Amino acid sequence: MLTAGCDIGSLSAKAVIMEDGVLVASHVIFARPEPEESARAVMAGALSSAGASLEDIACCVGTGYGRNSVPFARAVESEITCHGKAAQWLNPGVRTVIDIGGQDAKAIRVDPAGTVVRYAYNDRCASGTGRFLEVMAGAMGIGVDDLGSLAAQAQDPVKLSNQCVVFAETEIISLINAGRNVPDIVGGLHRALAHRVASLARSVDLAQEVTMTGGVAKNPGMFQALEEALGVKLVRVDTDPQIVGAVGAALLAWQMAGGTA
Amino acid sequence: MITAGCDVGSLTTKAVVLNGGRVLGHALVRSSFDPEKSAAEVMDKALQAAGVTMDDLGFCVGTGYGRERIKFVKKTFSEITCHAKGVHFLHPTIRTVIDVGGQDCKAIRLDAKGEIEKFLTNDKCASGTGRFLEVMAQLLGVDLEDLGRMAARATAPVTLAGACTVWAQAEVVVHLNAGRPMPDLAAGVNEAMASRIAILARAVGIEKDVCMSGGVAKNAGVVAAMEKGLGMPLRRLKVDPQLMGALGAAVIAREKAGGNRC
Numbered sequence: 310m311l312t313a314g315c316d317i318g319s320l321s322a323k324a325v326i327m328e329d330g331v332l333v334a335s336h337v338i339f340a341r342p343e344p345e346e347s348a349r350a351v352m353a354g355a356l357s358s359a360g361a362s363l364e365d366i367a368c369c370v371g372t373g374y375g376r377n378s379v380p381f382a383r384a385v386e387s388e389i390t391c392h393g394k395a396a397q398w399l400n401p402g403v404r405t406v407i408d409i410g411g412q413d414a415k416a417i418r419v420d421p422a423g424t425v426v427r428y429a430y431n432d433r434c435a436s437g438t439g440r441f442l443e444v445m446a447g448a449m450g451i452g453v454d455d456l457g458s459l460a461a462q463a464q465d466p467v468k469l470s471n472q473c474v475v476f477a478e479t480e481i482i483s484l485i486n487a488g489r490n491v492p493d494i495v496g497g498l499h500r501a502l503a504h505r506v507a508s509l510a511r512s513v514d515l516a517q518e519v520t521m522t523g524g525v526a527k528n529p530g531m532f533q534a535l536e537e538a539l540g541v542k543l544v545r546v547d548t549d550p551q552i553v554g555a556v557g558a559a560l561l562a563w564q565m566a567g568g569t570a
Numbered sequence: 571m572i573t574a575g576c577d578v579g580s581l582t583t584k585a586v587v588l589n590g591g592r593v594l595g596h597a598l599v600r601s602s603f604d605p606e607k608s609a610a611e612v613m614d615k616a617l618q619a620a621g622v623t624m625d626d627l628g629f630c631v632g633t634g635y636g637r638e639r640i641k642f643v644k645k646t647f648s649e650i651t652c653h654a655k656g657v658h659f660l661h662p663t664i665r666t667v668i669d670v671g672g673q674d675c676k677a678i679r680l681d682a683k684g685e686i687e688k689f690l691t692n693d694k695c696a697s698g699t700g701r702f703l704e705v706m707a708q709l710l711g712v713d714l715e716d717l718g719r720m721a722a723r724a725t726a727p728v729t730l731a732g733a734c735t736v737w738a739q740a741e742v743v744v745h746l747n748a749g750r751p752m753p754d755l756a757a758g759v760n761e762a763m764a765s766r767i768a769i770l771a772r773a774v775g776i777e778k779d780v781c782m783s784g785g786v787a788k789n790a791g792v793v794a795a796m797e798k799g800l801g802m803p804l805r806r807l808k809v810d811p812q813l814m815g816a817l818g819a820a821v822i823a824r825e826k827a828g829g830n831r832c
Contacts, residue, residue, distance in 0.1 A: 412737075434695070435736035444736065475696035475705060475735045476673070 312566055313355070313366045314558025315348055315382060316391065317375030320411040321524065322347035324355035325555040326366070330563050334359035335552045344375030352381065368566035370558040384565060389417055389428050391557030396520050397423030398560055399546045399553070404516040407535065407543075408553070409506060409525035411439040416510040429512045435474045437505035439525040445498050448478050449491060453528075456495055460530030463496025472505065495530070503534035510539060518544045526550035571628045571827055574616065575819025576609050576643060577652065578636030581672030581700065582785065583608040584813050585616035587627075588820040591659075595620025596813050605636030613642065629827035631819040647822055649815050650678055650689050653783050656818030658684030660808050665777035668767060668796070669814070670786035672700040675767055677774035690774045696735045698766030700786050705735055706759045709742055710752065714789075717756050721791030724757030733766055756791065764795035771800065779805045787811035 311333075316323040318340060326334040336354035341347045348371070356362060363381055371379030372391045379385070388408070396406040397419045406417040413432035420426050431437050435444070446453050467489055471477040481494055502525075510519070521543055525531050527550055536543050546553060572594065577584045583601045587594045597615035601608045609632070617623060624642065632643035633652040640646070653669045658680060667678040674693035681687050696702055707714045721727075728745045730738045738759075745755055763786075771780075781804055786792055788811060797804055809817055 433732065433734060435734050440736055471694075473695050473735075475701055476694075 310367045310563070310566060310568065311359070311361055311365050312559050312562035312568070313352065313369040314391070314555040314560070314562060315352055315369060315371050315379045316388070316552070316554040316558060317344045317347050317371065317373040317379060318410060318554075319374055321551065322351040322373075322375075323552045323555040324351040325552055325559045326355050326359040326361065327559040327563055330560065330568055332548065332556065335549065335555065337549070337551055340375075344378035345380060347375065348379040348381075368562040370562040370565065372554050372558045383562070386558060386561055388554050389415060389425055389430070391554045391561065392522050393417045393419040393425040393557070394423045394560050395553045395557030396522055396546065397421075399548065399556070400518065400520055400544050402518045403520045403544060405510065405513065405519040407506060407510050407519065407521045408523040409439055409521065409531070410523045411443065414438050414506050414509055416513045418513045418516060427513045429509055431509055436472045436477070437502065437509065439523070441474055441477075441502050442498060442525070442528070444474050444478060445481060448481060449485070449494070451491070451495075456499070457528040457530035459492045459495040460499045460534070462492035465493050466496030466500055467494050469497055469501045472501070477501070499530045499534035500538070503531065503538035506535060507538035515539065515541070517541060520544045520546055522546060522550045522553040524551045571824060572622055572626050573820050573823035573827055574613065574627050574630045575652065575816040575821070575823060576613055576630065576632050576640055577649070577815035577819060578605045578609050578632070578634040578640060579671055579815070580635055582812065583612045583634070583636070584816040585612040586813055586816040586820045587616050587620035587622060588817070588824060590824075593809060593817070594622065596810070596816070598812065601636070605639040606641060609636070609640040610642070629823040631823040631826065633815050633819045644823075645826060647819065650676055650686065650691075652815045652818030652822065654678050654680055654684060654686050654818065655821045656814040656816075657781060657783060657807070659817065659821045661779065661781065661805055664779045664781050664805055666771065666774070666780040668771050668780065668782045669784040670698075670700060670767060670782060670792075671784045672704075675699050675770055677770045679774050679777060688774055690770050692770055697733045697738070698763065698770065700784070702735050702738070702763055702766070703759065703786065703789065703792070705739060706742060709739055710746075710755060710759075712752070712756070717759060718789035718791035720753045721757040721760045721794075723753040725751075725754065727754050727761055728758035730758055730762040733762070738762060757795075760789070760791035761795045761799070763792050764799045767796065768799045776800065778802065781805040781807055783807065783811045783814035785812045
């Protein structure tokens with residue numbers, strides 16, 4: 310039995326196809342202006358790599374901020390439920406999921422069945438989300454994908470005195486003018502973001518094991534910085550961390566269609 | 571007794587020359603990277619406007635974030651003390667001062683004598699500070715001054731849901747792309763700004779009369795939005811609200827001099 314999960318985020322759309330609870334295909338695209346268009350396009354991509362058509366899907370669950378615009382979804386679930394479900398399924402020992410997206414960050418505590426028992430999130434302040442790194446990378450004229458390798462070269466990471474994205478942007482420009490090298494600044498930015506996310510994670514009473522999901526988890530620099538900030542080792546998800554929400558949706562779809570996850 | 575106050579802010583540097591109860595001269599310059607230079611420059615201009623020289627000054631007080639770098643002052647005081655002093659000197663009935671500067675926002679509550687009872691500061695988040703308006707004006711491609719003027723022609727101000735400057739930017743872009751008229755965007759920006767400042771003002775406990783000081787108080791759109799949001803009129807200050815810190819510093823200088831020449 311094929312099931313699907315479709316996660317329509319603010320910046321990207323993700324779709325996952327599963328066969329009896331096993332991942333068979335996934336697809337990620339940049340979000341289109343219309344969420345419904347994103348949903349159709351990303352699902353078409355996933356279906357094509359699975360060699361299936363929409364009629365073959367027994368059940369599809371939508372999630373993400375555009376979840377109500379997924380025309381072929383039988384049900385919708387929150388990103389929190391989906392990330393919790395999938396992270397625990399991918400690594401059964403996981404009890405805390407830290408999901409950092411382009412516009413928000415969440416800390417989710419799950420029980421051994423992957424059910425959410427507690428969560429906290431920040432979508433009010435851009436600092437503490439992926440946008441922080443995006444804006445800073447833009448200000449320095451470097452690509453987001455290069456941040457991780459630059460952070461790894463940091464010798465003496467800068468300590469930022471501002472948290473606010475707007476104020477920090479001015480601060481790093483002064484740091485560049487003061488002759489600080491880019492790796493040290495990038496290293497400092499990772500530390501700053503990790504510090505913000507760590508306080509969010511502590512607010513749900515961090516329980517081990519801890520994993521990180523969401524687009525920002527693709528950045529190895531964030532793994533190291535967050536491990537330092539939390540003082541715990543993070544468990545890596547054995548898949549693209551960006552598709553974890555969609556995986557959770559596909560798992561929930563499978564359960565809904567009668568499968569046992 | 572002639573005294574002076576000099577306020578070195580993050581974006582502008584101000585000076586006021588006072589003779590007894592009367593403002594003799596004042597000046598405002600854009601702050602450079604060197605606070606010492608900005609202070610000297612603005613004081614020269616204010617003295618010239620007042621028609622006096624540095625030797626005529628009985629006492630001079632400094633304030634603002636760059637106050638420790640001013641060479642010619644005898645003493646320094648915080649912006650909060652100086653704004654409170656300046657406002658009370660002009661309008662003794664004012665009990666709540668909302669000072670919105672280029673990079674911070676302060677709500678100050680005074681007692682009947684003008685002593686500070688309580689104050690709150692936001693300098694952590696750009697939202698609710700002059701920087702928010704600056705970022706928005708730049709995004710809309712208009713001058714900061716036009717933001718207030720344009721808002722007066724708004725028919726249906728846009729609503730900005732998020733407080734964060736970064737998210738609000740994204741929201742404004744969506745409204746721009748949707749073809750919303752500029753006055754409606756400007757009014758939406760001012761209202762977002764006002765609602766953010768009002769949170770701080772309410773937290774300090776609003777008591778009448780209420781006024782705004784600092785550069786943002788010159789933006790008629792924000793003042794109107796504040797009045798609407800707080801549901802009460804704001805007192806307009808007799809002197810340029812952006813000079814309030816420097817004026818307060820000059821008033822303190824007069825008290826410190828105690829009538830003696832030094």
